[in-house]
Amino acid sequence: MVFWKKFFTNSEVPSFDASVTGDMLELTNESGVKQQILFSTDRDIDVYELEALCDSVGWARRPLRKVKKALEFSFLIVSMWEVKGNRMRLIGFARATSDHAFNATIWDVVVHPDFQNQGLGKALMRYIIRKLRSSDISNITLFADPQVIDFYHRLGFMLDPEGIKGMFWYPS
Secondary structure, eight states: OHHHHHHHOOSSOOBOOTTOOOEEEEEEOTTSOEEEEEEEOOOOOOHHHHHHHHHHTTOOOOOHHHHHHHHHTOSEEEEEEEEETTEEEEEEEEEEEEOSSSEEEEEEEEEOGGGTTTTHHHHHHHHHHHHHHHTTOOEEEEOOOGGGHHHHHHTTOOSSGGGOOOOOOOOO
């Protein structure tokens, strides 16, 4: 897969597409440099670019056909882009599945290491929660690795609320 990926992945940052809609956030980093971050719910995500983002944080490789299918069947997709002039770079991502009425589960939350510890993960989570709440979703869940439980706890997520115990089935 890596061999073919080199042929299909442009090493250049893609040009900014004015048709991409979303909410722009302007930040000033520690060096005093202004950064523009675009949060978008557009569903047209390049799976190679998404998997490169996931690679940057050390996630296991996933079959691209399954990633594409997961995106297709997600209720909500949120991407976070660094905008520099007329160039965009995917720096964050999250998605949610839902019953379209009461419940949603957030999946695949990722922020590029170059942009971690700047409040962008919190901003990404607040953005996806706000979008889910605007769709009248009242029960939002997620699965978290042990090292990020505190991060989600600070955002209002609780472990085992009201004694609810999750159960999982995995093929043997």
